[in-house]
Amino acid sequence: xxxxxxxxxxxxxxxxxxxxxxxxxxxxxxxxxxxxxxxxxxxxxxxxxxxxxxxxxxxxxxxxxxxxxxxxxxxxxxxx
Numbered sequence: 001x002x003x004x005x006x007x008x009x010x011x012x013x014x015x016x017x018x019x020x021x022x023x024x025x026x027x028x029x030x031x032x033x034x035x036x037x038x039x040x041x042x043x044x045x046x047x048x049x050x051x052x053x054x055x056x057x058x059x060x061x062x063x064x065x066x067x068x069x070x071x072x073x074x075x076x077x078x079x080x
Contacts, residue, residue: 003031008038
């Protein structure tokens with residue numbers, strides 16, 4: 001079975017993050033050899049996954065921080 005570009009786009013994240021079977025990985029790699037568009041897609045997806053993992057999760061602001069921000073916004077709006 002020949003892998004299509006559509007199949008690559010549907011299974012690319014599994015290919016990058018999961019081991020998959022040897023046969024699945026071989027078929028996908030063969031497709032990537034002949035398709036520059038899918039190579040570019042995989043490269044960009046790897047970049048997005050890497051950046052996403054590098055980003056630290058943001059903590060939610062505390063109630064005191066929210067109150068202070070609201071107060072500053074109110075003060076800045078009253079000055080204008």
